[in-house]
Amino acid sequence: xxxxxxxxxxxxxxTLDLIQVRSMxxxxxxxxxxxxxxxxSSEEKTQVTINNxxxxxxxxxxxxxxxxxxxxxxxxxxxxxxxxNKLNQTIGGADDLxxxxxxxxxxxxxxxxxxxxxxxxxxxxxxxxxDNLDHRDEIKAKLLKSISKENIATEVAYFDGKYNKSYERxxxxxxxxxxxxxxHTWDDPIARELENNLxxxxxxxxxxxxxxxxxxxxxxxxxEHPNTGFGLSFAYDYAVVVNxxxxxxxxxxxxxxxxxxxxxxxxxxxxxxxxxxSPCLEEAAIMKRILPQEEFKSWLSKFLxxxxxxxxxxxxxxxxxxxxxxxxxxxxxxxxxxWSLNKIAEGLPEYVHxxxxxxxxxxxxxxxxxxxxxxxxxxxxxxxIYALNSIDR
Numbered sequence: 001x002x003x004x005x006x007x008x009x010x011x012x013x014x015t016l017d018l019i020q021v022r023s024m025x026x027x028x029x030x031x032x033x034x035x036x037x038x039x040x041s042s043e044e045k046t047q048v049t050i051n052n053x054x055x056x057x058x059x060x061x062x063x064x065x066x067x068x069x070x071x072x073x074x075x076x077x078x079x080x081x082x083x084x085n086k087l088n089q090t091i092g093g094a095d096d097l098x099x100x101x102x103x104x105x106x107x108x109x110x111x112x113x114x115x116x117x118x119x120x121x122x123x124x125x126x127x128x129x130x131d132n133l134d135h136r137d138e139i140k141a142k143l144l145k146s147i148s149k150e151n152i153a154t155e156v157a158y159f160d161g162k163y164n165k166s167y168e169r170x171x172x173x174x175x176x177x178x179x180x181x182x183x184h185t186w187d188d189p190i191a192r193e194l195e196n197n198l199x200x201x202x203x204x205x206x207x208x209x210x211x212x213x214x215x216x217x218x219x220x221x222x223x224e225h226p227n228t229g230f231g232l233s234f235a236y237d238y239a240v241v242v243n244x245x246x247x248x249x250x251x252x253x254x255x256x257x258x259x260x261x262x263x264x265x266x267x268x269x270x271x272x273x274x275x276x277x278s279p280c281l282e283e284a285a286i287m288k289r290i291l292p293q294e295e296f297k298s299w300l301s302k303f304l305x306x307x308x309x310x311x312x313x314x315x316x317x318x319x320x321x322x323x324x325x326x327x328x329x330x331x332x333x334x335x336x337x338x339w340s341l342n343k344i345a346e347g348l349p350e351y352v353h354x355x356x357x358x359x360x361x362x363x364x365x366x367x368x369x370x371x372x373x374x375x376x377x378x379x380x381x382x383x384x385i386y387a388l389n390s391i392d393r
Contacts, residue, residue, distance in 0.1 A: 061366060061388055062388075063385065065130055065133070068129065068130050072126050074122070075381060078119060078374075082100050084374075087100060088113070090164070092161065092163045104158065105150075106120075106147055106148075106152060113167075113172055117179060118175045120179055121179040122381055123142075124182045124191075127186070128185075140190055152197055156204055159208075170209070170212070173235070175234065176205045177238035180195065181238040184241055210247060216228070219259065223271060223276065223278065229282035229283040229286045230277050230282045230336075236251045236252075256290070259303075260299070263302045264302070265284075267280045271330060271333045274327070276331075277332070281344070284304060293348075316360060317333040319368070322373050328376040328380070331368060334362065335362065335386070337361050338387040339390040341361075342354075342358050342387075342390040358387075362388065365384070
């Protein structure tokens, strides 16, 4: 059959259809690209909103008189509570089987020795800050009765036991020096009496640090009591305040030996299930203390480079059961993270955003410290007070 000739009208319609199809394809492609770009932009804005929270929306925790009175009740009630008690004792013979109060006439309450020590520190810190603290005279009387010359002599003698040389190393040692520092900086006649009474135990802790640190070949990088960074920080604070040069120099040297070459600390691995200290942040906090500012900034940029990012975020440690003595440790990690972050940011404008993260951590755990929860109440008040003290006022 002969080929059909296309009419001019048919040709025009076919051309128009082709143009429409091509136009629709272009429009579809343009719509898809627009949707993709808009979705990505929306995600970026959401991410920025999450990580760069408006400082106005984050409540800055404050240690006011009301909070101080609430927190003071915790150590005030437990410093005389002998049982339950965890002695952490190595038994060398029948004579060692004594009651907690007989073994430790000053630091027998609050479940264990170190918690009793920082419970005493809590009361001194609050008395020092608040002249109108409730039960002020009662607290002073309890402190004078507890930190007596006779009681401290017995505490010192305990460390002479064959199996007690390393007792409370170094967490309890550190809190003794923090208590001594607090007494030394408190301008009150009772503080001088308490400081003098405590001095033999203070001197013993200094001797133990100076003797032990050269023998510690490797730092202890855990999130609980033996953490080396934490112990060095508290001991260093004391050494600076009283100008104890030998202790100060010993800590500076060992901190450099332990940590100077560290890089890329695995902060994403934290916290472990029972942590109440952050291995990474406690290390950064001691290095902030001992290094000159520019040297510290150079070190920190290698050790935790993500901290300088203003979008940096750190989720609070979540506590599933506050009646479990180990799981409640995570409230402690929130407070200790806060004081470490505040220390790192101190005097460094480029790290000021870390303070917002510190506030979040305190705000999460502070309302959960209650008197009827002894598992956390016997020690967490001290952590809360120290974290609150770390905030610029």
